[in-house]
Amino acid sequence: MKTLKIPEAAIMRLSVYSRYLSQLDRRGVVTVSSNDIAEGVGVSPAQVRKDLAYFGEFGTRGVGYNVKDLHRHIMKILGLNYQWPVIIVGAGNLGTALCMYAGFRERGFNIVGIFDNDPNKIGHRLNNVEVYPMSRLKEVVEEEDVKIGIIAVPADHAQEVSNLLVEAGVKAILNFAPKVLNVPAEVELRNVDLSVNLEILTFNLSYRRKYY
Amino acid sequence: MKTLKIPEAAIMRLSVYSRYLSQLDRRGVVTVSSNDIAEGVGVSPAQVRKDLAYFGEFGTRGVGYNVKDLHRHIMKILGLNYQWPVIIVGAGNLGTALCMYAGFRERGFNIVGIFDNDPNKIGHRLNNVEVYPMSRLKEVVEEEDVKIGIIAVPADHAQEVSNLLVEAGVKAILNFAPKVLNVPAEVELRNVDLSVNLEILTFNLSYRRKYY
Known part of the structure; x- marks a missing residue:
């Protein structure tokens, strides 16, 4: 480490x-x-x-x-003197919500593609971002010089997607799936656990109020 | 403070x-x-x-x-020796994704309702959670003894929703809308900014790699 x-x-x-x-x-x-x-x-x-x-x-x-x-x-x-092209894998509710999230663009993150395997989703546009089939991952990563990938697939597909992102040349992964992922040491991995945010609230509601 | x-x-x-x-x-x-x-x-x-x-x-x-x-x-x-009933306001992509998020239930958070104003959504069930009209907010908060509300509506409705949650008796708010909210001092507020997670990655990709 x-x-x-x-x-x-x-x-x-x-x-x-x-x-x-x-x-x-x-x-x-x-x-x-x-x-x-x-x-x-x-x-x-x-x-x-x-x-x-x-x-x-x-x-x-x-x-x-x-x-x-x-x-x-x-x-x-923070590395934000630069527009970062970003891709999302998973065009379900979470992936779609992230694709629509205005906060990313404001900070210089440019979603250049969202990937899914569902033929009903492929070719559609979400917030002007095209839904690509997984088979085009490597091509888009290379063409757009993508360094950052976001995983928004169910937990049991997250490791497989992570491997594909690494193979395609992504250098940093933001993982929303509740799953511990293995990535090579040179790849930056960050897991987002949304429940931690609720736990800080319950700590404040219970412990802090009781003891201060 | x-x-x-x-x-x-x-x-x-x-x-x-x-x-x-x-x-x-x-x-x-x-x-x-x-x-x-x-x-x-x-x-x-x-x-x-x-x-x-x-x-x-x-x-x-x-x-x-x-x-x-x-x-x-x-x-x-952490206050997790207890099942916390939680409501979500906003049954869009983000609200739906949060409603489906397995990590909440694992940590003792029980989504008891999701609220929206869209008549096409009201009455449906997301992951076995009913979509209620906003008019039933106070009633559900009281009946289920809800202390925590999650805001997953667009930024320009977030303050209005926050006011309704506080009026209904919610004591802690997790806000996903990119908007600074005003709440009374006795209400706990936590803002989730998803882009911070990407910024830690870009810091690691740019600054840390350059200087260490």
Whole structure:
């Protein structure tokens, strides 16, 4: 396993900061302090400074950060100074919902195809994205230079789809299937477990309320 | 804003530990060390001990933790020693996908209804869950003692739906709409932004690979 020097939670916060900076920029704000960012997104100022410090010195002491520069810099750190072509495998409810999800495009993710084996779905368009047969996976990945694939198929097909994505040349997989997948070490894999979000709510409803 | 003494990342890890302990239990493992848990889930042993220490002393020094006891204890901390009735608002692709999502039921979340305004959807069943009209929201929340509502409607209806959920008596909201919602301070709100998951992948594909 490789050493992860920057905690994933810090990357998630960078993502939140970048959205806040983008809002400030749209409102015409030119400079911002770490205290402003902290207040705007609900973390401590020390946390903001620590997260930004992982990636070098940005601000001017006593003046703060230039909003546009900091936003651009964070987007670059996140790899979002670039339009990423993405494919989805599985044109069921989840795959369709992800294909329609406006949040992806806003952040520079461009869904270039959705793949399924159902002949009734193939050739249709979802949100202007074509549904392709699985047999065209490799061809589309190569033509569109796709590095990221999203798995939105049932659990018992997820490993098979993951293998096909890796063979086709995908370098990062976002897996929505509730299934542990094996991928080669050089492929980035992230599992999305939607129930964790509900568990944070039930923790807050039960434990936190009882003990604080 | 209330002070959160236990970081959210620790709650997410507890959720991961509990899944791992449940696997061990099914395999008949009786005791486990913090090192075993750490290795099993891919965090440091010190992190495991720190996370568990938030909630008191569990293990026996030199012996480790009893798998069943620790699992039961963590589930209780997470509020999962209990079946939570949950409703979904929005029977579009996302709402339908969430309604079908097996991961919720496995963790004790029981979808008791899905609400929509489309007359063509009302009365149908999705995964044995009835689609109700919005007019029956308050009645179902009261009858089923629902504390948690999931918003899966387009962004421009999300605040209206959130207000209706709060009025109906829901205490926690999981919001999938890409929209900042206002809720009373006593209501727990969690926004799910699916693109953050892709951003962690692009960070790993671009920054991490370049600099480590």
